[in-house]
Amino acid sequence: MSGAEAALLGVGILCNAMQIITFAKDSLHVYRNIREGRAPDPKLDSYLKNAKSSFDEMNQTASQMGPLSHVQQQIVDVGIKVYDCVDELQQKFAELHVDEASKRGLRGKVAAFRKSAATLWRGKELEDAEKSLQRHEALLHSLLLDRICSQSQATEITSLQSFQHLDGALQGIILQLVDGSTKVSDLITDCSSNICDRIAEEHSATRTAIEDHVTSAENTIRLNICHSIAQIRQELLQIEKDKAFEKQQEQLLSSLRFPEMNSRKNQISTNYPGTFDWIFNRHLSLQSDHSFASGSDISDSDSQLSQESDMEGCNCLEQTNGANQQVSDCFPRWLGSDSHLFWISSKPASGKSFLMMFLAFNQQTAKYLNRWHSNVRILTHFFWKPGHSLERNVKGMALSLLFQVMSGRPSLGRTLYEYQPSTKHKITHSDWILEELADSLIWALKASHEPFCIFLDGLDEAKELEHLPWPAWTNAHVIHKLSELKNVKLCASSREERAFCSFFEGSSQLRIHYLNHCDITRFVCKRLETGGLNCGDQGILIHEIVYDSEGVFLWAALVVDSLNRAIRQGYTSIDILRERLEQTPSDLTTLYTDMWSRIGDDGQLRTVKETASRYFNLLITARKMDEFQGSHILDRQLFSCIMNSLPVMATAVEYQLMESIISTGREIALEELLARCSKTEKELRVVCRGLLETTSGFHNEMYCVYKGDERLKDYNVMRIDFTHRSAFDFLVDTEPGRECLQACGLSESDQASILFASYLVTARFLSVRDRYGLDYRSRRIEYTTNKEALTLNTYLKSALIILSKTGPFAEQAQRETLFQIVEKWQLSGLFYGHEDWTPAPCYKSSLSNLKLEFIETLIDTTFWYGGSSDFVSHARRLLSNYSVPILADAIPVILRALSGEHRFYNDIRALHELLKHILCRFKGIAPRKTQQQGTISSAIRALHCWYITRCLEYSLESGGFDVNDEFVDTELFSQLRATLVLETDWQYPILFEFIGSRHHHLELFNYPSTIFLPAHYALVVGNFASAYRLLNKLKIGHLSSNVDVEAPHSARSQFETIILADINHFTVDYYIPDIRLYGPIQYQLYSGLQAGTRIEEQQPWPHLLHCSSSELEPVDRSKVFDYVLGELKDRGVDFFIINGIMLPKDWDESGDD
Known part of the structure; x- marks a missing residue:
């Protein structure tokens, strides 16, 4: 209700x-x-x-x-x-x-x-x-x-x-x-x-x-x-259902969204004014293909274009080249026809992406599409080879397109849940596999009953399509399926490689490099600084640039920049400029080579070349480091902490040694860092000759909340990147490009260290957290107990992720050195935003909060972002550096880091090895050190409590029948069981949280996002005796004869219910049970656990227990936490996380802060 x-x-x-x-x-x-x-x-x-x-x-x-x-x-x-x-x-x-x-x-x-x-x-x-x-x-x-x-x-x-x-x-x-x-x-x-x-x-x-x-x-x-x-x-009931579906819809869209989804599209600047108008008035291009105008002629052409672009309808003709080869079909005619596939092709750097942007967002496109179907929805995706993995693979395309299809269509989301129920449980894009995405995308396009026109740019930049002939695109068949849908038109662009010629054979086509001469002419006329030339010389020079470009727009742009530099230096003679033009290679790769070998072009050429080479090397290495980090992360905010951000690159380019950055970075003032950013932004344009540029990254504020100086935040969302894929290909795939990279003089390992140190400098002034994550900081104690509410420093997490595997740092010694630097940086309080972290309650530690935060972040990144044997071995080595008392003091935060959403560890055996390593160190303390025994005994009990509840939890995940034997390590279980020597040891209290719903069987409650509403909740204080007996009831003992799950007959079980709750979509009703109800509650819970059944749906606790309000007293939500905390303290219960009483506020609109 x-x-x-x-x-x-x-x-x-x-x-x-x-x-x-x-x-x-x-x-x-x-x-x-x-x-x-x-x-x-x-x-x-x-x-x-x-x-x-x-x-x-x-x-x-x-x-x-x-x-x-x-x-x-x-x-x-x-x-x-x-x-x-x-x-x-x-x-x-x-x-x-x-x-x-x-x-x-x-x-x-x-x-x-x-x-x-x-x-x-x-x-x-x-x-x-x-x-x-x-x-x-x-x-x-x-x-x-x-x-x-x-x-x-x-x-x-x-x-x-x-x-x-x-x-x-x-x-x-x-x-x-x-x-x-x-x-x-x-x-x-x-x-x-x-x-x-x-x-x-x-x-x-x-x-x-x-x-x-x-x-x-x-x-x-x-x-x-x-x-x-x-x-x-x-x-009201319908409104409640609609709100629930809205939350599901937002979760679905959130699982499809990835930070770089629109990065490439936003990076493509608007087409140059007046260009591409010919595509809707093709005869204008026919005129331009046979004549190249002077400056005055271009003005006349502009006037003609503006008049004729208003023409109603399409009067263009299909075109052929001199060899009678078809070079262009009529694009407007295709838009209005029943044909489904159109291919835009060209040489590299001829302006395909600019044209695709122009077509996708041009009103003329929508007008002509209306002749095919009314209200056509336009979808877009832009591949980007130098980008992150999702920018250059088919999965990223499928995520992007499905996100666009589902946006604003909640009813379509409801039917998708019915068609593919597993969709309800998707939280991030990492939860999707390509087959599911492709299936969902094709289904959604069919089920929407709307017409679509999809623009896919840069198919040749998709990793799955590299070097593969059609039809060997096994991981990209979704593209073929898109072209077969009756309600979908697909317009795609690529280079004219053999695989794409085969795929698009027989389809309508437009070859840009045969049709863009007028556009290049207009661009050159406007950009070339010809003030010292007469009109006739201007026309000659413009004609030769356009003719020599052979339709490659980027070539023309680079040549114009080169000629402008010569003109500014006083070379205004037409003969010198033509000679310079004649010496310019017509091939784009050769042009790049020539740009770095030309003598006397800029003065102090060696310095300029070394600086440019340094930028190129740092950018390539930064992208590798970001790519490594991105393959392990799910948090959106970590995408804000990347190596090719302007502040990181601005610091890295200043220094040759990592040690210099670390020493000066501790003292650097904010204003100095801002000055570096400004300098780098300007310098980049000069020394890199237009091959690199600063771009605005994905709109971080959609996902993240920054803390720190606003000016630095604005710089931090700026990225340094390649202006075009051909520049990236030149540097990494050609011998001249590799020679250019060698001018830097730094190894890749040194570059990575410099970038890493520069990253730490940025972390002194900024912090960031996920805007859509659960934020409990306004809710007092809840913030300290709910794992998802815990805010670990994002920059610290990211740094530890990078160091957790070989990745950019192949040598173990180098990683250890960097790890020590990060730890010192943390303990010196140099990471910005420490107030967001809070230690676990109920424990008083002798360690500083900075130390505890570091250890918790280390364990969190090990299992949350890795979980492999390499990650865990790395964490175990690092923990070995801490003394046993420090390790015992840190057990609360270590266990909290292992809790929460770590339900499916990548390598469970690695987790067991870590726990056994910790237990072994505890047991190795000599008995005579009695002053340490109390702390260590408490740490062992805490570890035992955590592990046995996780054994229960994992054994119940499949409904209470099939036991997850992989989670139960016999050796570890036996070692912990052996610590229960005295009868009083069996009485040590353990906290259990039970959850069950109409959609899901009863289980131990571990993470709020796994709740299926409405649900029943119970918070119970048990002990080791009740825990082991429950394990025995669940038949976990059959795993091995060496596992003793029997509790001594003399050990008294405890089962005291602290609080019950009925959790609905928008309300949570809490009850305090009378001691007389402990037995009936235990019966209800044990029956559900053993049978793997669901508690009777739609029946609240008072109806289930057939009791009065005096036996099951309703309690105001605002008083729940203080009541529970008091009860647990009275019973001597240690706890790290209580999920049930910390549910997000929007699940209870009447809850008080």
Whole structure:
């Protein structure tokens, strides 16, 4: 039941109670009139009937609500007691009543007198009844309305269509709540007036209608009121369902979204003004292909273009080249046709991506598509070879397209859940495999019943399609499937490689490099600095640049930049410029080579070349480090902490040695770092000759919240990247490019160290966290106990991830050195934003918070972002550097790091090895060191508690029948079992959380996102004896004869329920059970655990246990945590995480902070 629905029923109960009081007062007034000899009020019968009707409605509504709150129960009690008074009055009236026939004659008069006298003798009872009524009315007056229905809930109810059909008194109460009334006394006068008006109207009707018709009318009114309330409840229920689906839809979209989804698209700048207009007016391109204009001619051409671009319809012709080869089909005609596939091809760097952007977002495209189908949805994806893995593979494409299809279509999401139920459990893009994505994408496109036009740019940059002939695209068949859908048109671009020629054979095609001469002419005319040349020389130079470009736009741009530099140096002679142009290689790769070998081009050429080489090397290494990190991370905010960000690169390019960065980085001022960023942004344009550029990364603020200086944040979202794939290919795939890289003089390992140190410098001034993660920091203690609420420093996490495997640092010694640097950086408090981390409660550690945070982050990154044997071995080596007392002190944060969402470790054996390593070190302490024994014994018990509850949890994951024997390590289990020597050891308390729902069997509760709502929750204090006996019941002992799961017969089991909860979509109802209910609760839970069954659905705990509110006391949510904390302390329970009482706030809209 939603909050608004419960509020509506609560107001209904209040309205009924007020009506009962009003009718009771009127009845007493009539009774007093009769007692004083006045004539009875003819409305008396209506008073009594309406009091009975209100009483029945109140009871019916209360029964629908299940367990009532304290305030609601008070209202019902008042209604019952007042109606008892009315019922007694009705009996008195029956005694007073003498019909007219009996009053005739002497005997009749005597009988009437006797009845009146008998009643008058009870005047004292009448006064008592009136006083009792006044007390009940005063109690109602004192109640706070917002405990029944908040102002926001009342506003939600009034917005419903069926509100107008509610009873007038009920409408009046709700409207006054909307206006801010807070006490029942504010409503009494208004309610009484409404009731009196209604009674007067009904009485007037009864004087002129037959009694049967009156009864029928009253029943009709009552039925209408009930119907209107039922209608509102139905609307509220639908709203609740819609909200639940909205959350599911947001989770689905979140699982499809990845940070670089729109990175390449945003990196492509808008096409140069006036370019590509020919595609919708193709004859303009025909004119330009046969003549190259001078500067004045271009202006005339611009005017002609602007006039002819307004033409209605497409007048273009298909084109051929000189060899009669088809070079272009009519794109507008294809848009309006039933043909499904179009191929845009060209030489490298001819402007394919610019054209695809132009087409995808041009209004003309939508106009021509309307000739095929109306309301066509346009989807886009841009592959990018130098980018992260999802930018250059088919999975990233499928994620992007499915995200666009599902956005704004919640109903489609609902049907997708039915078609592919596993979709409900996707949290991040790492949860998807390509086959699932491809299947979901094709299904969604078919099921949407909408027409689509998909633009895919750069198919040749997709990793799965490299060097593979069609039809050997086994991992990319989804592209072929897209082209076969009847409601999909697919326009794709690529280089003219053999595989794509085969795939697109027979399809409509457009070859850009044969058609873009006019665009290149326009660009060159506007960009070439020809102030010192006459018009004739300008035309000659422009013509030769365009002719020599052979349709390669980037070649023309680079040549124009080179000529402009010469012109600025005073070389304005047409002969010198033409000679320079003639010496420029026509091949793009050769051009890149020439750019780095030309002498006297910029002065201090060696320095410039070395600086440029340094930028190239650092960028390539930075992308490898980011790629390594990205293959292990799920947190969106970690994508904000990347190596090719402007602040990191700006620091790295300044130094030759990592040690210099570390020493100066400790002291560097913010202003100096900002100055470096500004310098790098400008220097990049000069020394890298346009091959590198600064771009804005994905819009981090969609996902992340930054702390730190705003100016540095703006620089941090800027990335240094290659302007074009051909520049990247040149540097890594050609011998001249590799020679250019060698000018840097630094090994890849040195470059990685420099970047890593520069990254630490940036971490001094910025921190970042996930905007969509659960944020409990405003909620006091919850922040310290819920694993998902824990905020570890993102930059620290990222640094440890990079060091956790060989990756960019092949030598173990180098990684150890860097690890020590990171630890010192942490312990010196140099990472920004430490206040977000809080130690585990219930433990007092001698270690500093900085040390504890470091150890927890180390374990967290080991299992959350890796989990492999290499990761764990690395963590074990690092923990070996700590003394046993330090390790024992850190056990709470180590176990907290291993909890939460670490449900599926990549290598469970590696986890066991780590736990055995820790246990072995604890047991190796000599008994004589008694001052350490207390701390170490507590640490071993904590480790034992954690492990045995995880054994229980994993054994229940498959429904209580199949045991996850991989999680139970016999050696570790036996070692821990051996620590239980004395009978008192078996009494050590352990905390259990149980969860079960209508959709999922009962299990131990470990992570909030795994809840299937609605659900039942129980927080129970047990002990080692009860834990081992439960393990035995679950038949875990059959795993090995060496595993002893039996508890001694003399060991007493403990099972004390601290709190129960009914968890719904928007509310959480908590109860404190009486000690008499411990047995029935244990029976319910054990039965569900052993049978692998679901607790009876839709039945709250009070119904399941058949108990009263005195045995199962409702408790206000705001008091739950303090109550639980006190109970656990009283029982001596150590705990790290309690999920159930820390549910996200939006699951309980009425919860207090």
